[in-house]
Amino acid sequence: MENVLFELPERYLTLQREARGVAAACADVAARADEADRFDPDVRSRLTESGLCSVVVAGEFGGRFAAVDSLAVTVVREALAFESAHLDSMFAMQGIGSFAISVGGSDAVRKQWLAPVGSLEAIAALALTEPDVGSDLRAIKTTVASDGGELVVNGHKSFITNAGDADFYSVLCREGDGYSLVLVPADTPGVSVTSPHQVIAPHVLGDVMFDDVRVPEDHRLGEPGNGFKLMLATLATFRVSVAGAAVGLAQAALEEALRHTSAREQFGVPLARLGPVPAKLAESWVEIEMARAMSYRAAAAAARDPFTALHLSSIAKVGATEIAGRTVDRCVQVMGRFGLLQGSKIERLYREARPMRIYEGSTEVILDSLAKKLVKDRAQVGR
Template identity: 70%
Template sequence: MSTEQDLFTLPQRYLDVQAAARELAADCSDIAARADESDSIDPDVRKRLAASRLAEIVVPAAYGGRFDKVDSLAVTVVREALGAECAHLDSMFAMQGIGSYGIGVGGSETLKEEWLPKVARLDAIAALGLTEPGVGSDLKALTTTIVERDGKLVVNGHKSFITNGGDADFYSILGREGDGYSLVLVPADTPGLRTERPHQIIAPHVLSDVVLDNVEVPVDNRIGEPGKGFALVLATLATFRVSVAGAAVGLAQAALDEAVAHARTREGFGVTLARLGSVPEHLAKCWMDIEMARSLTYRAAAASARDARANLHLSSMAKVAATEIAASVVDRSVQVAGRFGLVRGGKLERLYREARPMRIYEGSTEVILDSLAKQLVRDAG
């Protein structure tokens, strides 16, 4: 029987995962700054992540993974640790799951056996192709087409801002098929597929456009049933959205740690900065906000691990709350550090840039709040 204390303590298997993730993060601290400026997969980060075997967490056990099914709480715990040290490492870990999750729940045995063990070992880099130059949050407006012809699936379209684009070994591509939307696995070396890198963001990212010009793949590369791809995409978002909150909590904690270290040693007007003016208030508010975000994130992740679709509202709340808090905490931390927080190449400056995209990707704050409000009103009626 669980005690009250147990309700607010991670079970041992998650503590073990957390310890391993913290060890990996520490192991990557010497290359984090370099990796976080890279627009291609950093080979050293990839090697160290593979050696840690943490990517096994994002693949079902039957195909080389750690747990029977992908566990949202385990993924979230890992991302909190990795996000505190290296955004490149965090993204690489998360995308192995986000890019391959549809295969695990909807793919044929052939696709699962061919690709998922490679994903777990990082022998293959995964990517998910959703957004297009003219389509962001409104995915039902996408223009990529999938047509079955002569025993093949023919894919045409232009995907934009695709994480791992250009370095991925395969893409899970969402496109229109008939009156529905299908998800199709397209290996990166398929004729007709090319990548372009017209954009880079303020926190450098492995990112590209993916252009598909009469790309042909076997019919068996369709993931799930024809026209049912949206359900797989929603299942992916439901499972992994809360993990963004974990990464945001880790980032916020790292920023506060930097601010506290500076405030404890910097002196002015005869006292340490930690006791000067409004600085104590800034530090205390940051600590309080992080603990609130962590509590909601862990609750949502635990609920998602039980039933991701039924608890998507909690995952969405956690994603918004934690990313907004991360932005606030890192901003206050830069303020505490003053000019030293603005130095290019410093950790706080890097965290400041990395915090901003979190409020946009995998569901922008505004889109999620609109969805939550609709659910709240609907359920009240």
């Protein structure tokens, strides 16, 4: 279905066509890749060949644009998620895992890692959560300390995307009374990975342990105690792209439902014209277009100024992921028993939609933050 209700500037339309081509090229392996717990080699080789990951690094390190552009990332993720969650995650995590290097890394670290990230030669990961720590990241127990010109990292990170396949981890640690991000190459002695968990929509996931891991002092990203600021910079740039991925997934679900209900007849008419089915299809289209428009608006604002647009990115993320959940649920319903078939595309989309409402800020946590901003802004207006 063509995007007729919102026109992007030409450079984004060109990028959108390019990303759709990459997604289409992965269609034959998407079902397999979306059940994988390690990088699918075909998806990786096709994404590498496309050069699309250059979108998530700055131009001085071989990136597509002078700076990482939130709207460009969002447009690409929408196209990739339409076909494969594995493909979308592979692309997105290159930026999410490496952005703190762009913002806070030393010249040597940036030169070493960012160009390989943009060419997909080096796989990035961001290690924040721990076995007992999710949204409350200030409760983390992983530590970093300076010792003889090196940084020593100890701790246990859990539910880390790309764990096991990553070439480096950007690790959030306690440092004294503050928090710092530290770049740890995956092959550093003392780094180990286990896979105790998998989620309902499988992807590359694992726990990462750091046992007296030593890295050079310049592997601290930014100043000591600056970890949360760097995390916020990553969030401000990339959170809105989750909305783009949710729109792409919802669009794919609607296409599946349209295909099925247009071809299947009951009581002498196509399902698409029977009873409540037309309203469910139309309601899904309405919500998808609303989510797409909000996602593009928020992403364009984030591209101009990520920090002042963070509330818009949060609104788009919540809105689009909730809409994706509702859309896929409606599509399963109108497809009846065929929407319940294990191994079908709609079943895969149903499972993939659910985690979107949790990762990169759960709906409830984001709504709480938005409510605080709403009340604060209102109080300032009333003064």
